[in-house]
Amino acid sequence: MATTLALRNFWAAPDKAARATTESGWVRWSLIGVAVLFLGVFLFLPLAVVFASAFAKGISVYFAALREPDALAAIRLTLIAAGVAVPMNLVFGIAAAWAIGKFDFFGKSFLVTLIDLPFSVSPVVSGLIYVLIFGLQGLLGPWLAAHDIKIIFAVPGIVLATVFVTFPFVARELIPLVQAQGNEEEEAALTLGASGWQTFFRVTLPNIKWGLLYGVILCNARAMGEFGAVSVVSGHIRGLTNTMPLHIEILYNEYQFAPAFAVASLLALLALVTLFVKSGVEWKARQHSEQQEQEILTAPRIATRMAIVNSGVKAA
Amino acid sequence: MKIRLKQRSVLPGFGLSLGFTVLYLSLIVLIPLSATFLKASSLTWPRFWHVVTAPRAIASYELSFGASGIAAAINLVFGLIVAWVLVRYTFPGKRIFDSLVDLPFALPTAVAGIALTAIYSSNGWIGHYLQPFGIKAAYSRLGVVIALTFTGLPFVVRTVQPVLEDLDKEMEEAAASLGADRWQTITRVLLPAIMPAALTGFTMAFARAVGEYGSVVFISGNMPMRTEITPLLIITKLEQYDYAGATAIAVVMLVVSFVMLLAINLLQAWSGGRMRSTAGGNDLALSEA
Amino acid sequence: MSIKALNISKRFGQFAALDNVDLEIPSGELVALLGPSGSGKTTLLRVIAGLEFADSGSVQFDGRDISDRTARERRVGFVFQHYALFRHMTVFENIAFGLRVRPRESRPSKKQIAAKVHELLKLIQLDTLAQRYPSQLSGGQRQRVALARALAVEPSVLLLDEPFGALDAKVRLELRRWLRQLHDEIHITSVFVTHDQEEALEVADRVVVMNQGRIEQIGSPEEVYNFPATPFVYNFLGNVNLFHGRLEGDQTYIQERETGHVVYVRPHLLDIDRAPNGGSHFRARIKHINAAGPLVKVEAVAEWGDPVHIEMSQEKFRDLQLIKDESVFVIPKDVKVFANQDA
Numbered sequence: 001m002a003t004t005l006a007l008r009n010f011w012a013a014p015d016k017a018a019r020a021t022t023e024s025g026w027v028r029w030s031l032i033g034v035a036v037l038f039l040g041v042f043l044f045l046p047l048a049v050v051f052a053s054a055f056a057k058g059i060s061v062y063f064a065a066l067r068e069p070d071a072l073a074a075i076r077l078t079l080i081a082a083g084v085a086v087p088m089n090l091v092f093g094i095a096a097a098w099a100i101g102k103f104d105f106f107g108k109s110f111l112v113t114l115i116d117l118p119f120s121v122s123p124v125v126s127g128l129i130y131v132l133i134f135g136l137q138g139l140l141g142p143w144l145a146a147h148d149i150k151i152i153f154a155v156p157g158i159v160l161a162t163v164f165v166t167f168p169f170v171a172r173e174l175i176p177l178v179q180a181q182g183n184e185e186e187e188a189a190l191t192l193g194a195s196g197w198q199t200f201f202r203v204t205l206p207n208i209k210w211g212l213l214y215g216v217i218l219c220n221a222r223a224m225g226e227f228g229a230v231s232v233v234s235g236h237i238r239g240l241t242n243t244m245p246l247h248i249e250i251l252y253n254e255y256q257f258a259p260a261f262a263v264a265s266l267l268a269l270l271a272l273v274t275l276f277v278k279s280g281v282e283w284k285a286r287q288h289s290e291q292q293e294q295e296i297l298t299a300p301r302i303a304t305r306m307a308i309v310n311s312g313v314k315a316a
Numbered sequence: 317m318k319i320r321l322k323q324r325s326v327l328p329g330f331g332l333s334l335g336f337t338v339l340y341l342s343l344i345v346l347i348p349l350s351a352t353f354l355k356a357s358s359l360t361w362p363r364f365w366h367v368v369t370a371p372r373a374i375a376s377y378e379l380s381f382g383a384s385g386i387a388a389a390i391n392l393v394f395g396l397i398v399a400w401v402l403v404r405y406t407f408p409g410k411r412i413f414d415s416l417v418d419l420p421f422a423l424p425t426a427v428a429g430i431a432l433t434a435i436y437s438s439n440g441w442i443g444h445y446l447q448p449f450g451i452k453a454a455y456s457r458l459g460v461v462i463a464l465t466f467t468g469l470p471f472v473v474r475t476v477q478p479v480l481e482d483l484d485k486e487m488e489e490a491a492a493s494l495g496a497d498r499w500q501t502i503t504r505v506l507l508p509a510i511m512p513a514a515l516t517g518f519t520m521a522f523a524r525a526v527g528e529y530g531s532v533v534f535i536s537g538n539m540p541m542r543t544e545i546t547p548l549l550i551i552t553k554l555e556q557y558d559y560a561g562a563t564a565i566a567v568v569m570l571v572v573s574f575v576m577l578l579a580i581n582l583l584q585a586w587s588g589g590r591m592r593s594t595a596g597g598n599d600l601a602l603s604e605a
Numbered sequence: 606m607s608i609k610a611l612n613i614s615k616r617f618g619q620f621a622a623l624d625n626v627d628l629e630i631p632s633g634e635l636v637a638l639l640g641p642s643g644s645g646k647t648t649l650l651r652v653i654a655g656l657e658f659a660d661s662g663s664v665q666f667d668g669r670d671i672s673d674r675t676a677r678e679r680r681v682g683f684v685f686q687h688y689a690l691f692r693h694m695t696v697f698e699n700i701a702f703g704l705r706v707r708p709r710e711s712r713p714s715k716k717q718i719a720a721k722v723h724e725l726l727k728l729i730q731l732d733t734l735a736q737r738y739p740s741q742l743s744g745g746q747r748q749r750v751a752l753a754r755a756l757a758v759e760p761s762v763l764l765l766d767e768p769f770g771a772l773d774a775k776v777r778l779e780l781r782r783w784l785r786q787l788h789d790e791i792h793i794t795s796v797f798v799t800h801d802q803e804e805a806l807e808v809a810d811r812v813v814v815m816n817q818g819r820i821e822q823i824g825s826p827e828e829v830y831n832f833p834a835t836p837f838v839y840n841f842l843g844n845v846n847l848f849h850g851r852l853e854g855d856q857t858y859i860q861e862r863e864t865g866h867v868v869y870v871r872p873h874l875l876d877i878d879r880a881p882n883g884g885s886h887f888r889a890r891i892k893h894i895n896a897a898g899p900l901v902k903v904e905a906v907a908e909w910g911d912p913v914h915i916e917m918s919q920e921k922f923r924d925l926q927l928i929k930d931e932s933v934f935v936i937p938k939d940v941k942v943f944a945n946q947d948a
Contacts, residue, residue, distance in 0.1 A: 023498055028405055035401040036413065038394045041442070042466050043416045046423075046431035049441060053434055092340045099333035103325055113577060114341055120573040120580070122527025123425075124547035125566045128554070129348040132355045137559050139351045164344055184689035186327055187656050190676045191683040192703035192758055196328030202706070206693040218421070225424025228529035232551060245426035245530065252430050252534065261434075264427040271422040278422075279415045324658045326676060 050268045053261035065251075065259035066266070073239045074247035074263070077155065081162040081230075081243060082223040088163055089219055090212075093170025097208070098200070101178030102186070115172065118165050123228025127161050130233055134160075153235030158243065161229040166219045173215030177208050214281045221274040225267055349570075356567045359560050367564040376546040377568075383457060383545075384525035387464035392518045395472025396510075402473070403480040417473050420466055425530025432463050433535040455537030460545065463531045468521030475517035479510050479587070512587030519583060523576035527569065606667050606761035606794050607632045608653060613662035615648055622648040623659070624818040630796060632667075635788045637809035638798045641841070645818040646798045647766055653796065654764050655679045666762070682755030682793075684765040688747045690739040696750050697722055697735040703758035725753040728787075745776040752784075756791075765797035769804065777801075781808055802842045806830060814838050836943045839869050846870045846914055848907075850942060869941045872916040876936040877903065877925060886934045889913050891927055903927065905935070 022028070055062055065071060096115060100108060118126060132138050134151040144151060151157045185207070189199040205212075227245040234241045242250065244263055251260035356364065367373065401407075402414050420428065436443045436453035443453050453459050483506065491501040529547040536543040544552075546569060553562035608630040615623040623645045630636050638646035651657040653664055655676035663672040671679055690699050704718045713721070726732040729749040739747055748768060755763060768784070769777040785808050788795055799805050805812045806826040814821040814829055814837070822834040833839035840847075850868035878886075889905040901922040903915040913935060917925075927933070 022404075031397055032401050032405055032407050034394070035398045036407075039398060039413050039416065042469055043419050045435055045441065046428060046466070047419065049431050049434050050427060092337065095333040095336040095340075098329060099337050102327050103330050103334075105330075105334070109581075111337070111341070113581060114345060116577060116581075117345060117573075120523045120527070120577045122529065122547050122569050122573070124529050124550050125527065125569050125573075128550060128562060128566050129352045131554070132559070132563060133348050133351040135559075137557075139354070160344075164348075167340075167344060183327060184685055184687065185691055187676070188683065188685060188689040188691075188754075189702070189706070190326065191654060191656070191679075191681060192706065192754065193677055193680065194702070194706040195677070198706045199327075200329070202702070203691055221422045225422075225427070227424060227426040227429075228547065231529075232554065245424050248426050248430065249534075257434075260430060264424075264430060267424045267427050271419060271424070271427075274422040275415050275418055278418065279411075326656050326658075328675075 047268060047272075050261055050264050053257060054265040055258075056261075057258040061258050062262045062265075065256075065262035068259070070239045070242070071247060071259075071263055074242045074244045075266075077158065077242065078224050078244040080155065081159050081226075082220055084159045085162040085166050085223045086216060086220050089167045090170050090216060092167055093174050093215060094212075096171040097174035097178045098204075100175050102183055112175070115168050115175075118168055123165060123226065124232055126165050127229035127232025130157060130161055130164070130229075152233050153237070153241060155241065157233040158230050158241060161233045162223050162226055165226050165229050166223045169219035169222065170212070170215035173211050173218070174208055177211040178204070181207055210281050210285045214278065217274050217277050217281075221270060224270060352563060352566060352570070355559065355563045359564055363560075364564050364567075367561045368568050372540055372544070373546075373549060373565060375541045376544050376549045379457065379460060379543065380526050380546040383460040383464055384468075384522050384528075386461050387468055387525050388518050388522040390461075390465050391468045391472050391521045392514060395469070395517060395521075396476060396514055399473045399476040399480055403477055417470050420469050425467070425528070426534075428466060428531040429463065429534035432459075432466060432531065436462060436535065454535050455539075455543065457543055459535040459537070460532055460543060463535050464525040464528060467528050467531050468525050471521040471524065472514055472517030475513045475520070476510050479513040483509060512583060516580060516583040516587055519576065519580050523573065523580065526572060526576070608762060608794060608796070609665040609668075610649065610653060611663050611665070613649065613652055613659045613664070615645075615652065615657065615659045621818050623652070626662075626815075626818070626820055628813060628820065628823070630794060632794050633792045635785070635795045635808065635810045636797075637805035637812045638796060638815060639800070639802060639805040639812050639841075640815035640821075641800055643817065644815040646800075646813075646815045649815070650764050650766055650796060650798050653762075654681050654683050656683070679762075680758070680760055682758065682760035682763045684748070684751050684755050684763070684768050686767040686770055688739070688751040690747055690751055690754070692739055695736050695738055696726070696731065696742070699739070699750055700725055700754045700757050702754065721757060725757055728756075729753045743776075744772045745780060748772065748780060752787075761794065763793050763795040765795065767798050767800070770799070770801075777804070784808060806842070814841065816841075833941070836867060836869065839941060839943075844872050844914060844916075846872060846875070848911055866942055866944050869943065870937050870939070872902070872914045873900070874938045874940075875913065875915045876938060877915060877917065877927065877933050878936060879925075879933060881934050882936065884936055886936045888932060889935045891929055891931045891933060894927060894929065896922060905933070907935070 023031075096111075100112060131152050133140055134144060134157060135141055136145060136152070138152070151160065185203050186199050189203045194202065224243075225245060226243075227249075230243055231246060231249070234243070234246055236242060236246060236250070238250065244267060248260050248263050248267075251257075251263065359367070398417070402410065402417075433440075433454050435441050436446075436459060438444060438447045438452070438454070440454070446453055451458070453462060487505055487509075488501050491505045496504065527547060529545070529551075532545055533548055536545060536548075538544055538548055546565060550562045550565050550569075553559075553565065608628075610626060610628040613623050613626045613628075614621070626645070626649060628649070638649060640646045648657060652659045655671075655674060655678070659672070663670050665671065666679070676683075691702065694702070700722045701718050704713055704721065707713070722735070723732060726735055729752065731746060731749060731753075734742065734746065739750070742750065752765075752768070765784075769780050772780065781804055784797075797808075806829075809826060811823060812826055812829050813823050816837050822829050822838045824832075829838055830842050833842065839845055846869070848868045848870070849866070851866050888908040891903060891905045893904040895902040895904075896919070899919070900916045901919055903917070905913045905915065907913050915935065
């Protein structure tokens with residue numbers, strides 16, 4: 001039976017036995033057609049138009065746009081923001097996963113809800129709340145001005161806003177993973193004489209490494225691409241407080257379409273790399289889980305792509 | 317019976333990890349958030365009410381919520397179809413489509429914004445087909461819906477996919493053996509099973525769309541009272557140094573966010589409970605006495 | 606190393622897992638904690654190990670109170686029900702783990718660790734599989750690795766939580782005997798938890814029968830089987846017939862309802878005959894005969910309606926030539942009456 005299935009090509013109609021549990025051929029193909037059309041229009045087209053428009057005026061214009069000083073400054077600032085936000089949120093994610101995944105305590109679900117917050121708050125609001133604290137009219141505004149510390153409309157503000165919108169990614173990836181893996185291996189390590197840190201580095205960390213990578217990739221993608229929150233805190237000072245997305249906005253509003261899309265193409269490329277690494281990690285995780293003897297039920301608690309990683313761990 | 321906040325733990329590191337987590341959250345989230353509410357409270361209640369119910373604000377709510385609802389509904393319908401197709405069928409290039417579903421998560425909103433505008437403006441790839449029919453996709457409310465459909469696309473697909481994958485084929489076979497035809501099986505057996513997940517995805521798509529900024533501001537045209545979304549209204553007020561006004565509107569959005577968050581958590585608990593009862597999994601949490 | 610658990614109580618929410626449990630285990634003994642799910646046996650084991658902390662009571666090793674010490678400080682060897690092998694480490698690395706995490710001063714050299722690991726691998730007969738990963742091993746092999754890993758740090762106490770629970774019947778039998786042999790060689794104080802009474806009776810020096818967070822009886826396997834202290838123990842160990850009855854003097858009367866006394870008889874202690882032969886007896890009608898196996902199992906219905914299970918040797922069965930629906934006499938050879946119990 002297995003070989004018959006393997007040899008059957010996907011053009012053939014299902015045989016009688018399968019007809020009870022599959023749709024007829026034309027239904028299948030119309031559904032596939034609808035899905036492909038929908039995805040094609042909404043996903044492929046935007047990607048294609050980015051690259052097409054970027055090179056519309058030729059390769060030299062493309063590279064000139066990227067080498068332009070303001071563009072380079074924007075790239076630099078984007079890298080700085082991500083370079084600070086991602087490691088910080090990585091440490092946070094690990095700490096949160098350990099506290100929430102391994103222990104039971106009062107207020108745990110409140111904490112988890114708090115971590116989910118940036119996902120449901122508008123990016124503009126995310127930026128605004130930092131202006132209200134650090135801006136000139138903000139709570140700490142006068143004190144900062146007196147000490148000549150600039151946070152809003154300067155690089156620190158941008159980094160802060162980036163940290164805020166990206167801090168859940170690693171945590172949300174790791175928490176269900178750590179919870180699903182249980183405490184047994186860590187308990188075993190303890191009985192064998194390992195200290196807390198030894199247990200973490202030698203036992204826990206290797207078990208979560210793919211989830212960790214996944215979370216870091218997503219965190220980075222969002223950190224580099226954040227627009228709304230950074231737009232509010234940045235002040236839009238060319239060459240100083242513009243990240244790549246903000247620079248794209250400026251170019252676009254000045255009708256410099258090809259240069260705008262040129263810079264955008266870099267971010268689109270990053271998006272494709274992110275998706276690629278994501279698939280790789282999911283494939284790895286699926287391999288891993290197929291080797292696991294223990295079947296763990298993971299609740300379909302998914303807000304984002306981590307669903308696919310966890311779905312590799314099949315329900316009992 | 318002594319009431320414990322927490323049982324004495326066997327694994328070390330609770331204090332350190334929880335302490336760091338709470339500290340981080342306080343600094344990054346709680347303190348800035350409270351500043352917001354503090355600032356909002358500097359407005360008197362009548363003034364607050366006046367700002368948040370101004371015609372321009374109301375128009376922006378109508379647009380933001382209305383367009384988000386429509387976009388989320390589109391994603392519900394098509395997301396179900398896409399999830400079904402990806403889980404149940406094979407066709408050339410399926411893997412690529414599957415990976416690409418996450419594009420709206422990975423692609424920066426500004427890039428999405430200018431790309432969509434380029435496609436739907438009157439001389440764009442799709443826009444120029446629509447123009448003869450008098451359909452203005454860019455710089456209109458339609459454009460806003462299109463952009464929000466893009467941003468919310470992965471939510472329903474990704475919440476429904478794992479549920480579909482885990483569905484027992486035997487349920488369908490049982491229905492068929494009891495005489496149900498395919499349509500009945502789908503509507504009476506399968507759809508109810510995936511509805512909780514689908515609704516969760518819908519709510520997430522909706523919540524994300526309401527606050528969306530980058531993908532929308534380019535294609536919407538930003539005409540006040542017509543195509544101005546609420547986040548843009550906040551920014552406009554900020555640029556005019558009307559901090560109090562901006563904060564007032566932001567508070568409205570925050571309240572909506574909290575409500576959405578609550579709804580999502582409840583929906584997930586509901587669908588998670590459903591999964592657990594049908595799959596009959598083991599709970600390894602409590603050690604067996 | 607002797608173990609003493611004194612007055613241990615533990616609740617999980619409303620559920621009382623352990624209720625004032627007292628247990629003393631002399632050094633070098635192999636003890637089984639036997640009971641059904643929810644009896645508290647695993648909780649007691651984990652309290653001894655330091656993987657749970659009791660609400661009240663104390664644990665002593667060699668007379669020293671170690672109740673406040675963490676699992677790490679107690680230096681017990683613990684074997685988990687689902688092995689808890691480190692999935693990303695090879696068999697070698699798993700076994701070596703306890704030695705590698707020792708503080709620098711007391712850590713053995715790489716060579717010494719390797720020697721010790723190979724010695725243990727030989728002991729568990731898996732020396733060719735040192736570089737395999739747990740996912741590439743069978744259940745029985747994984748359990749042996751878990752045992753070797755626990756033994757590597759030379760603990761003074763070995764605790765095993767349903768060590769053979771997740772294995773096939775045949776593998777279980779083999780490992781059971783192997784554990785007994787190992788204990789005979791090493792003489793390490795060992796406590797294992799099981800719900801399988803056959804396993805407990807076959808392997809342990811002493812059996813602790815537990816039920817609902819309390820100890821029902823402690824004794825050698827022969828003691829608890831032949832002289833059960835409570836109806837629960839009687840019922841849990843081996844098959845049993847239950848009848849309402851009453852004890853008067855040294856006469857037992859079966860069949861009278863609602864006396865509050867219960868009469869227990871083991872199936873192999875009931876004889877079948879076609880004549881009463883003078884001794885105490887009752888009539889029964891044969892309903893079902895299962896002659897496949899070392900013993901013949903006969904199901905009958907007593908004259909007052911209660912079901913009766915009888916076991917006899919194949920020889921006896923051949924002599925009797927019993928057939929279905931036949932009416933026979935059942936002669937109890939030994940009964941136990943427990944007063945004031947509900948059947």
